[in-house]
Amino acid sequence: MRVIIADDSVLFREGLARVLQGAGFDVVGQASNAEDLDRLMARESASLVILDIRMPPTQTDEGLVAAKRIRHQHPEMGVLLLSHHVESHHALELLGQSPERVGYLLKDRVGDLGEFLDAVRRVGNGGSAVDPLVVSQLLGRKRSLDLIEDLTDREKSVLALMAEGRSNDAIASTLKISPKTLEAHIGTIYSKLGLEPAGADHRRVLAVLNYLRSS
């Protein structure tokens, strides 16, 4: 998989490139700001861009702006946005209407390489990845009328993994349950929360996140 990395720290870029190459990815270019990234993308064909939310010149949300632009101009391209802080607001803004080929993760996630690479692959292959911290915050959030409290712990775990963008197979193997049991859990969750069953894995990410964020 051909990957482009954009981050204003050269050390981080090099480190990430090395880790990705070690895992069999093809890092075709590195950029230190959004302009360089644009030039690089015009030159190289890649299927995934990994970029930091804060980049020069203002160090605020250049990365987010660039990510949204890329998603609009190159819908076939995967975009993984990294940040030292994660916010549900940014997650939903980035996902927009179509949660395909998009991810939003804490930078610290490189500390758990297996999970990180799994997320990178998922985004590169057309899926989505939402940071577990965003999901746990939304799940742990207290509401005045809380239907989440009606879920069992197992159902909550399933819901969290769904919100992170995992596929059914991945959820089943993570929780060590059979696909059939999982489907039963999902059915219960939908009916308890009053959600319309949403088809594909990435479609339900949006439905679940929006549900969790609304009061």
Added chain:
Amino acid sequence: MTKAQRRVIQAGALGIIALACFSEVKFRTLPGAIVPELSREWYLVLADLVPGSSFVLAGLIASSLRPRNRVGLLMIGVGVGLLTRNAVLQQRVGQMSVPAEVVLHFVSPLWAVLFLQLLLAFPGGQLVSRVDRAVVRSFYVVVPLAAILAVVVASYPLLGPMGQPVFDIKSPAGLIYFVCLVIGSGLVIRRWFVGGRARRRSMSPLLWPMVPITIFFVLSVAAVLGVLITPVPLVGLKNFLYSLATVFPLFLVALPVGFLVGLLRSGLDMSSVGDLVVKLSGGLAPERLQPALAEALHDPSLEVAYWLPAQEWFADLEGRRIEPPAGDSERAVSVLGDPSSPVAALVYDSALVHEGQLVDAAAAAVRLALENARLQVQLRAQLEEVRQSRARLVEAADSERQRVERDLHDGAQQQLVTLLLSMQVTKAEAMRHSDPETAMLVDANIATLRDALGELRELARGIHPTILTQAGLVPAIRSLTERCPIPVDVIGELGDVRLAPPLEAALYFVVSEAITNAVKHSKGRRMCVSLGRRSGLAIVEVSDDGVGGAELSLGSGLRGLTDRIAAVGGRLMVKSDHAGGTTIHAEVPCG
């Protein structure tokens, strides 16, 4: 002007009147007058003598009442001009010579220029506007030159039936006179309209006499133009105007009277200063001082500027810095008190310049009150300064927080994450060399490092949340509520336009502190953050259903918030009782 000089002028003016009377008698008794049957009519005698004499006499009265004002002298000048013109006219009858013609034509329009100067300088006596000065000076040259021109190139009768020079627009001189007349009238009209109420008040007695004079001029011009454009001369109308012209000087009598009345009226009754003193004795609030002074001096445009010795500038009543004008044709400035350390400055209509005594009297009356008011202004100015410096302090603290957060982000956080990556590489190497012990060790370090990163993230967030700068107040508040252990509803909106960063920071920290307090102390089961924007205010209210008992005086948290909100010009209110929980209301002006 000394007293002796004034005496000489007075005597001279009276002498001219006597000479004019003598000339009149000689002219009327002259055998072979042009129109004998008319020459002894009493109204013609009056028409010759009364306008000039009335100007001279009124001028004499004016100059003795207001010795320092040049209006009196100008009036005498106009009168003398009129009388001389008549006398010369009378003396030349029967003896036409070029020098006599030149003198006649030189002298006769001079009174009109003096008259224009009088109108423009009234009531102060000085030509204050630069334009007025330039025009009047040039008229003193142009108009007599036009008179000489009239004699030299004249190829038609220059004189009317009574021997007076005729205002004839067809001649080059007439054209010049006409242009001068238009320019002069324009200046007078402009002066009326740009002048303040004080000036109009003193000019108003001239209005009525000016009406018939204006009508006459308009008719004359109309007649001349009529003669010009109709092939057959309107003899009847022309004759009517000629006879009107003979009695016209009588209208002029109203003018010197008007000038005198106007002059006395502009000598604003000292009684208004008396009223002012009475008002002051009853105690006058500083904000009533300016209107009271304006009323006493009949100048609603009057302004008071207070001197602030500490800042060394003038300020208005609110303590805001103002720059008094340097004093020009429209506005005059009087500085009260010792010039090196004044009390205040009065800025007023320049028509009052020549009422120095009155302005001084009024200023002396309010001097003490002005001193008091100045102290108040000084206090307000200091408060304003403190307010600004407090705002600067808070802003500096905010940007310092932001800088620390940025340093953490670009420094420690970034370096630790990079370290995580290189540990991953190390771990992979260890695995490759079949060294599971090292790999486990590295794994343990990675876990510690991730904890450290987590703590660092929370620390940075507390110092300054990035989402506040990245996405604004509402997403930042939502993010706060997502982390809150009790349910928080967020209702209302703050509009699409983001608030200024200091306002966003102030309101954010209010909500953050209020939520923290509620979680710690309120024992409430739910909270509500309501947002709103109305009449130039951004309003944020945080309420809980807990036990209440929060007070502004208790706990430095709420106290600090009050200061923070006040620093951006807003206010914070806390309502807390055992029945209704706690409500913290913050509002800031957002333009």
